Structure formats: C-alpha cells, structure tokens
C-alpha cells in the first residue's frame with residue numbers, strides 16, 4: 001500500500017516532519033486542568049515509525065518519556081476485551097460521541113452506557129471491567145506488563161506525581177464515575193476505579209517505545225500476535241471512528257488511518273500491515289488532540305500514500 005520508500009527516504013521524511021514542526025506557527029496549548037501537565041514546555045516534538053519489515057525511523061525528542069494519558073485507553077480496551085470478549089459491549093458502545101472527551105451529557109439519555117471506550121466515561125467502564133475483583137496494584141501490573149511486552153522494553157513506568165495531580169483535580173471524572181455507578185455500570189467503588197484509571201493514564205513512554213508497543217495492532221510484525229486478528233480489526237475500527245473524540249472525523253479526513261490521542265500530546269497510529277507510528281507534541285488543538293502531532297501525521301500520510309482510503 002502507498003508508495004515504496006527506501007529506508008533513506010523514510011528517515012529523511014521523519015527528519016523533514018520534525019524540522020517543519022519546529023519551524024511552522026502555533027504550538028497549541030498544553031492541558032492545564034492537570035496541574036502536572038500544565039508545566040510541560042509545549043515546544044517539543046517527536047516522531048517514531050516502525051515498519052513491518054523490522055526497520056525503525058526516529059526524529060526529534062523520540063527518546064523522551066511523556067505522559068501517555070488517553071493513549072493508555074487502547075491497551076486497557078485490549079485487556080478488557082481479552083477478559084470479557086464481546087460481553088464488554090453490553091456496558092460500553094461503539095459509536096463516536098461527537099462530544100468532548102470528558103463530556104457527561106449523553107450518559108443520562110443513554111442509561112449510563114458510554115458511547116465508546118475512548119471517551120473518559122467509556123474508559124472508566126473498561127478500567128472497571130479489567131479491574132474486576134483484583135487489587136488495583138495487580139491490574140496496573142498487568143497493564144504495565146502488556147506495554148512492556150508489546151514494546152520489548154522493561155523501562156516503562158507510572159509517574160505517581162501525575163496520577164496524584166489528576167486525582168486532586170479530578171472532579172469531572174469523579175462525577176462521571178458516580179453517575180455510571182448510579183446506573184449500575186460500575187462494579188467497583190468510584191475511588192478504586194478512578195485510582196486505577198488515573199494511574200494508567202499517568203504511564204510515561206517515549207515515541208520510540210510507543211511506536212514499538214503499537215506493533216501489536218498492525219499485523220505483519222513477526223512475534224507480535226498478542227491478541228487475535230479479529231480484535232486487532234475491532235480496535236483499529238474504534239480508533240478510526242472514535243480515537244480523537246469530536247475531532248475524529250477531521251483526523252480521518254486529514255490523516256486517513258486509525259489513531260488514538262492523549263492530552264499529554266501523544267498519538268499512537270496504525271497503518272494496517274505497513275507500519276506503527278507514534279508522535280508527540282504537548283500543545284493541543286481545541287479538541288484536546290496534539291496540534292503539531294496531527295499535522296505531522298497528515299504530512300506523513302501525504303508523503304507515503306498510507307491513508308487506508310487511498
């Protein structure tokens with residue numbers, strides 16, 4: 001699929017995207033509602049690409065760890081589907097919400113069933129589903145093990161300070177959790193679920209680690225069959241339709257392959273059977289998606305012809 005680029009051309013491309021990101025205009029606003037993220041310098045950029053033939057291309061701050069935030073929701077979804085199979089869809093939907101990631105308004109009209117697993121309400125439910133009767137510490141261990149195995153890198157950790165900072169200002173997520181629980185859609189108490197949720201959002205990874213961890217959704221990578229192909233297809237479909245909240249349509253239009261963003265400024269993306277990608281730039285657009293990160297993925301898609309709609 002797309003153009004056949006030599007390794008030299010791909011390396012030159014990621015370097016060009018890094019250069020352009022640093023030159024052109026606005027960096028966007030960092031997420032300020034989580035105090036620990038508010039003090040991150042927005043003027044940073046990184047890109048990493050892993051191709052199915054085993055090559056890697058990096059540019060910018062690709063070794064620097066950042067807060068993956070909602071990108072973690074993809075990994076919790078994979079674990080929740082592994083545990084509950086299609087039964088999970090009794091508790092969370094598969095439709096784009098067309099609303100902000102932390103919106104509460106649809107929950108009442110839809111009887112406490114969040115629109116999809118990538119908005120906060122949906123991710124709180126999938127976290128509860130993975131948690132089950134286990135201790136939060138064990139569930140977080142399981143999430144970290146999945147990420148470490150997927151990336152082939154043990155050096156992936158939770159930033160406690162970020163988790164605490166989000167807990168301290170987490171009124172919106174608490175209100176979502178209490179509402180879900182009042183509808184019978186949380187089995188654990190709110191503190192337990194949110195403690196786990198805030199901690200998996202506070203995992204830190206570099207784009208190099210995240211692009212490698214994303215290989216399990218790509219198909220074609222040797223030794224990366226961590227989940228069945230049916231599940232890979234399901235998760236990619238959800239990332240395509242819901243991965244960027246109320247900016248998902250725009251992301252599909254501009255970039256044209258599945259991706260999931262987080263308010264730390266990271267985006268993981270998948271070109272099925274071709275490549276796994278991670279970008280990071282902490283400044284966000286009005287939907288809470290990385291401004292420069294999205295622009296770089298758009299540039300990458302144009303230069304490679306990797307849009308799944310081409």
Ligand code: GLN
Pocket residue numbers: 068069070071101102120166173198201261262263264288
């Ligand atoms: N931890 C963040 C929150 O719950 C995740 C949001 C995001 O990355 N979009 O608000």
